Amino acid sequence: MTRKIFLHEKDIPKKWYNIAADLPTSLLPPLTPDGKPIGPEMLAPVFPMNLIEQEVSTERWIDIPEEILDILYQWRPAPLRRAERLERHLGTPAKIYYKDESTSPPGSHKPNTAIAQAWYNKQFGIERLTTETGAGQWGSALAFACKLVGLECKVFMVRISFDQKPFRKLMMQVWGANCVASPSPETNAGRAILEKMPDTPGSLGIAISEAIEQAVTDSSGKTRYSLGSVLNHVLLHQSIIGLEAKAQLKSVGEKLPDVVIGCAGGGSNFAGLAFPFTADKINGADMEIIPVEPTACPTLTRGPFAYDFGDTACTTPLLAMYTLGHAFVPPPIHAGGLRYHGMAPLVCQCVVEGLHTPRAIDQVECYEAALTWAKTEGFICAPETSHAIACAIQEANKAKEEGKEKVILFNYSGHGLMDLTGYDNFISGKLVPYALPDEELQKTEECLKDYPRAEKRKTGKW
């Protein structure tokens, strides 16, 4: 037995997998606020056309350009690992494998799409990318990508994180990005907020508005905006995770896993691992595929399937997805990431079809799982990743009860070295169990009432 399963560089996937080609029911189209379908050209001020083409593509396989692979090789193929010491601790007959996405320079799966997006923008003649970041994972991934590809990078970082997480900001600066606190005096959106609320801690919604405004108002036409999750092309770029994992499992003689798990905020790390396996499930394989979300932000398990904006400020198209409403703000009691109100439409359609079976887990159970992980496997996981670990432990314990030698695979989306404050709160007893109260879902209904409900189209096969 080996605990670290490597794939040779020459065996890295040369194409991304696009689940849109295999979905039993196609995605509902994005809409304008007044309910008209959005055409690709309407996205052109925000994204370069080559990425918009990927966004709407239904090709099954899309070539990964050699120049992108040249950068991905710095940490890819990423190791597949066997959590043997955790298995022993649990006394489970299950085999627990995890795909280790923490080995990238910024420490998460995010660079898989950041590198691709930066490269396609550069190909299109773009010189500068703007984005927003909350906790800083995405901002640092895009800063890294822009430095290696050769673009300027501007990151609007939610002020409270900017002040409380100076190390993330420093990471971005090491990679040459210009990181400013949002709201900033640099945009109309930012100035308007600052005038009314000079001491605001900021929000992701405001930061998105600032980043998009700077992209679309650059009169040179050389600036675009970049998003780190949710969109189809982002999930496409992340499919390399699952493609590698499949090859690695095969290399140690495993067939398809019985259970595939990933934490789900916007859905990109989960989908990256899960979609290549979902293709097998569509083709008849028996497999449980679980996106895990916090009970504090139960988008897939308790939200309605509806048309909603991707951002709090209502500047994006309306997307058909499970959502808690664009005005949803998880309570500060929730320490981890995974605070996004919506979810990638491709993941949502898989849930509608019954291909994916979402699960919500409380943050206290997640941090307990993270500490079990730290004392058995030795590594300190990201707060988001702890949700996947907690679910893997649930499944390993279930396998023990059932006496079944199941194969469990989960995505280790990132390390927690830059996010230790949540651990501190947990260890010092400040975190308590928290599930979203029912009355909060009334607010979701209120928030969504002016927009069309999305139709749940399903074949009923799963």
Add this chain to the structure above:
Amino acid sequence: MTRKIFLHEKDIPKKWYNIAADLPTSLLPPLTPDGKPIGPEMLAPVFPMNLIEQEVSTERWIDIPEEILDILYQWRPAPLRRAERLERHLGTPAKIYYKDESTSPPGSHKPNTAIAQAWYNKQFGIERLTTETGAGQWGSALAFACKLVGLECKVFMVRISFDQKPFRKLMMQVWGANCVASPSPETNAGRAILEKMPDTPGSLGIAISEAIEQAVTDSSGKTRYSLGSVLNHVLLHQSIIGLEAKAQLKSVGEKLPDVVIGCAGGGSNFAGLAFPFTADKINGADMEIIPVEPTACPTLTRGPFAYDFGDTACTTPLLAMYTLGHAFVPPPIHAGGLRYHGMAPLVCQCVVEGLHTPRAIDQVECYEAALTWAKTEGFICAPETSHAIACAIQEANKAKEEGKEKVILFNYSGHGLMDLTGYDNFISGKLVPYALPDEELQKTEECLKDYPRAEKRKTGKW
């Protein structure tokens, strides 16, 4: 070509290499402050006898117990990597390989010895280890090791770091260690200092005194002290780095490298990589082996070879080594690690023999190298590691001038994700070149004048 060279777990070295067996001239013995040789039994209150046996052993190969390997497998064998993108950037004909020790859970080479020390202490019936930490690398490695081996861990962290680096402290707490600011009210040494200077920022010297005091005064006899560098048994445990690197170079068809490089503070990461290659140099191989130190703390390049204490508080035996004097404090202008006044006696003896050729590099050149690294290889290195990178770049540029396809190997001792403040100071222009002024070396002489000068014994073969 491949950029990541893995060694299969079954090929991990099963024995540590002890250079004491091959040194052309044996080490000078440690002495008491009044000049008498120290016997192993005098160290027994501080270290367990099984580690003391390793400290004085001249056996060439020492078996690595299976239980230690079981933990090392979590990240070992560590990858050997080719810095191909840096080579391209430099336009050098040299091949630059680096051994990546940043992949351990605490992010550096330190756990190689922390795990071994914790395990041997536990075998000896010890239940609790004490140690000191400055920046936090060693403290977090020992916390990690104690958690996985099953020991209690108490870390005295220099107060200024305790206050300024809360994340390192949190890391230790995730692994269950009790980390207190030093000076603390828990020891006589700490209380005495606090009474005189309640607002002191602390020092490594004080922290060592506190850690040793707690170990030797525990009346149960179940507590010992642990040191992260300098000592022979620490360097022994680190030899796995060089042994793996040798096997990995061989696996890609390389013979011995032309240049071997490591940054040197106490000497353990440098020696870990260099000693297995030094064995070949002793046997006639032509190789340059370079310990790199900062010009702000030029122990090997400008310090005298003398008997000196290992700690500031003069509680350790006198060791024969290059030293700037136990009272030496590098100016705060120096941001990186590598601030130790002395150097591992085994490394010093190799320097005396001419087997190792030390080099001092200014921190500004080192941070420039670190930024070049971040934009080419993509990773953010530890400030200590930047010294090895700067030296590798010097050597690669030299190979370019000479038109020689040299093989350069260096030790990537750790990542810099927890140490970004130095980068901030550099990027914002606060760091300036600094070489220790000659008059400071007068203080060294003053500090050492009451202790015996060490005799430079050499064969003259190198």
